[in-house]
Amino acid sequence: MSTKTRMSGNEAVAHAIKQINPDVMPAFPITPSTEIPQFVATMIANGEIDTEFIPVESEHSAMSAAMGASAAGARAITATSSCGMALMWEVLYVAASSRLPIVMALVNRGLTGPLNINAEHSDSMGARDSGWIQIYAENNQEVYDNFLQAHRIAEHKDVHLPVMICQDGFITSHAVQNITLWDDGPIKRFVGEYEPEHYLLKEDESLAVGPYAVSPYCMEAKKAQAEAMKRARKVILDVAKEFEELTGQHYGFFEEYQLEDAEYAVVAIGSVCGTAKDAVDAMRAKGVKAGLLKIRVFRPFPGEEIGEALKHCKAIAIMDRSESYSSQGGPLGAEVTAALYRAKATAETVNIMYGLSGRDVKVEDMEQVYESLRKLAAGEEHFAEYPYLGLRDGTENVLSRQ
Amino acid sequence: MSVKAENINESTKWQDLTEGLKIHEPATSKLFLTGEWRTETPVWIREKCRQCLLCVPYCPDSCIAVKDDRRQDFDYDHCKGCGICAKVCPFGAIEMEQPKE
Numbered sequence: 001m002s003t004k005t006r007m008s009g010n011e012a013v014a015h016a017i018k019q020i021n022p023d024v025m026p027a028f029p030i031t032p033s034t035e036i037p038q039f040v041a042t043m044i045a046n047g048e049i050d051t052e053f054i055p056v057e058s059e060h061s062a063m064s065a066a067m068g069a070s071a072a073g074a075r076a077i078t079a080t081s082s083c084g085m086a087l088m089w090e091v092l093y094v095a096a097s098s099r100l101p102i103v104m105a106l107v108n109r110g111l112t113g114p115l116n117i118n119a120e121h122s123d124s125m126g127a128r129d130s131g132w133i134q135i136y137a138e139n140n141q142e143v144y145d146n147f148l149q150a151h152r153i154a155e156h157k158d159v160h161l162p163v164m165i166c167q168d169g170f171i172t173s174h175a176v177q178n179i180t181l182w183d184d185g186p187i188k189r190f191v192g193e194y195e196p197e198h199y200l201l202k203e204d205e206s207l208a209v210g211p212y213a214v215s216p217y218c219m220e221a222k223k224a225q226a227e228a229m230k231r232a233r234k235v236i237l238d239v240a241k242e243f244e245e246l247t248g249q250h251y252g253f254f255e256e257y258q259l260e261d262a263e264y265a266v267v268a269i270g271s272v273c274g275t276a277k278d279a280v281d282a283m284r285a286k287g288v289k290a291g292l293l294k295i296r297v298f299r300p301f302p303g304e305e306i307g308e309a310l311k312h313c314k315a316i317a318i319m320d321r322s323e324s325y326s327s328q329g330g331p332l333g334a335e336v337t338a339a340l341y342r343a344k345a346t347a348e349t350v351n352i353m354y355g356l357s358g359r360d361v362k363v364e365d366m367e368q369v370y371e372s373l374r375k376l377a378a379g380e381e382h383f384a385e386y387p388y389l390g391l392r393d394g395t396e397n398v399l400s401r402q
Numbered sequence: 403m404s405v406k407a408e409n410i411n412e413s414t415k416w417q418d419l420t421e422g423l424k425i426h427e428p429a430t431s432k433l434f435l436t437g438e439w440r441t442e443t444p445v446w447i448r449e450k451c452r453q454c455l456l457c458v459p460y461c462p463d464s465c466i467a468v469k470d471d472r473r474q475d476f477d478y479d480h481c482k483g484c485g486i487c488a489k490v491c492p493f494g495a496i497e498m499e500q501p502k503e
Contacts, residue, residue: 099422160421198426208425220416221423227416 001183002247009137009172012144012179013079013105013165014039018049019187020151022103023074023194026054026065030084031117032169033107037079059084063091063102070100071209073199075151077102081169082109082123089127095162096131097225098210101154101194102162104132105147108270108321109169110357118358119168121269124298125322125331131225133163133232134299138255138273140177142296143167145249148182151191152239158231168271170358182247190246229300236297253302255294256309258284262291264373265310265347267336268319269295272354272361279366290370301335307343315348315373316340319389321355329353329386348376352399354389365390372398407433431480436463440483443499446475450495457487457496 007015013036017025027037043049052074056062062078069076080088085106095102110120124134133153137143143165150163167173200207213221233253240251255273258280259265266276273294283290293309295302310316318337320330328334333351340347352369355361369389375381381398390401405420407430420426455473458466465481467474488496 097422098424198424206426206428208430209422211423211425213423216412217414217419217423220414220419223416224419224421 001186003181003183004178005181006176006178007140008035008174008176009140009143009167010035010107010174011039012140013147013167014043015181016144016147017051017077017105018043019148019182019184020075020077020191021049022051022077022151024052024054024066024069024076025078026056026062026069026076027078027080028056028059028062028084030059030081032109032173033079033081033084033105035173036105036107059087060091063088063095066102066104067091067095067098067100070095070102071098071199072201073196075155075194076100077104079105079107081107082111082117085123085127086111089130092127092130092132092162094210097221099160099225099228100162100209101151101160103147103150103154104162104164106164106166107169107173108166114357116357117169119171119271119321119355120357121166121320121322124164124166125324127164128299128331131161131229132299133159133161133229133236133297134166135163135236135297136166136269136295137168137172138271138294140167140172140175141179141249142251143172144179144181145243145247145251146296148187148191149236149239149243149251151194152242153232153235155194155196156232156235156239157197159228159235161225161228161232166270171271180247186246190243233300233302236300251296253295253297253305254309255292255296257292257294259291259293259309261289262312263289263314264370264377265291265293265313265316266319266366266369266373267293267295267306267310267316267332269298269332270321272319272321272366275361275363276366276369278363279370282363282367283370288370288374295332298332301339303335303339303342306336307339307345310336310340310347311343311345313345313347314377315350317369317373318349318351319354319369320351321353323353323356333386348373350376350383351386352389353386356388359390361389368399435479437477437479437481440478440481441501442483442485443478443501444476444481444483444485444487445497445499446473447495447497450493452493452495454492456490456492460486460490462486
């Protein structure tokens with residue numbers, strides 16, 4: 001029930017869309033996600049799917065049209081990157097608070113500036129508080145599999161929240177990798193038809209979506225929305241389990257690689273985890289107990305589970321591909337550190353900035369990270385500030401580039 | 403999740419609100435008395451009114467009902483006192499009453 005082939009991450013998402021055949025896709029092109037609407041438009045022109053593609057004049061309109069379509073009762077998707085999602089910003093929050101199960105293919109690219117088109121997580125990390133579920137991928141197989149699970153999560157009656165399926169710009173969106181595609185029949189049955197209970201175009205339905213809410217109601221509405229995000233935890237795991245029964249692919253909140261007995265752990269999101277795994281293998285070959293925790297689900301944030309999985313470690317590096325300019329580190333650093341505190345972990349931690357604006361990260365770089373953790377735990381290294389991996393700073397710092 | 407709007411009030415618990423605050427019935431604005439916002443109040447001077455009905459479509463809040471081709475008195479539960487009706491009346495048949503000190 002599967003085909004082994006090779007394709008880019010954008011092609012993989014487009015193939016998932018082809019199998020899902022959503023009702024409506026409003027989208028506006030932006031590098032590096034442009035190929036996704038381009039592939040979809042081609043599939044529509046070839047008569048392979050009957051999705052209504054709306055060529056909008058901006059991303060603000062793309063998300064607004066997706067909202068309108070979803071409220072009307074359609075299964076609506078879109079795709080974007082970086083500044084494109086920034087232009088959706090206002091509507092992202094409205095889509096979530098209106099509880100519309102829109103699915104977005106987000107190809108992560110840094111927000112300008114400086115002007116740059118490469119992989120960074122500043123776009124989705126900036127939207128981390130918008131109320132969208134966020135699921136990240138290490139490689140093309142994962143972004144394909146995640147996209148196939150997205151509608152099941154978003155449309156579940158206990159959730160009714162929008163989902164963004166994220167992958168790293170160019171690194172996975174454009175790089176061709178081996179991939180296993182699941183056959184149409186079982187996948188179509190797995191995804192199922194969208195059958196909302198209430199929608200604007202339903203016969204005899206009187207419905208208003210997104211009304212003005214005066215202060216005495218907003219806090220209660222936000223609490224209800226926050227509870228839906230909590231309920232998404234179970235749904236995400238249930239859908240992953242069903243997907244595993246169908247395909248054999250295992251997914252959870254995060255992946256643990258050699259973590260069980262690890263003394264030195266890296267926490268990261270996205271494509272860098274493939275590089276980190278090679279570094280783990282290299283460190284293990286040298287007798288260093290290195291491990292990796294790769295976060296797949298960032299919203300809802302599985303803080304308790306992450307704390308439990310890491311609290312036995314001696315030193316932990318939390319890797320952020322997004323500057324928050326807080327002077328304290330990045331968003332993943334803040335949230336994982338808080339989770340470790342709640343788990344009463346005693347590990348040394350360092351929050352490392354890496355790969356900003358598409359800066360390459362090599363296996364040797366990640367080996368240096370593990371080396372810095374070993375030194376940190378041994379008291380031989382001290383980070384007064386959160387370091388940048390591979391930064392040209394003229395110092396002898398273990399993480400700097402000479 | 404389709405609790406009636408008339409059953410939602412400022413004592414309603416978060417668990418009992420509709421999902422996304424969606425409204426599952428028409429014409430619930432009738433329940434929302436925007437007339438409380440009014441400071442100036444339009445007064446209809448019947449003897450000057452020629453029933454031209456120009457005020458009716460100009461009212462942004464549909465507060466001038468028409469029955470048998472004749473306008474009725476203002477719906478003060480919903481009139482916000484914007485004064486457009488008084489401005490457009492060709493016959494001086496609507497006057498804005500100032501709020502009492």
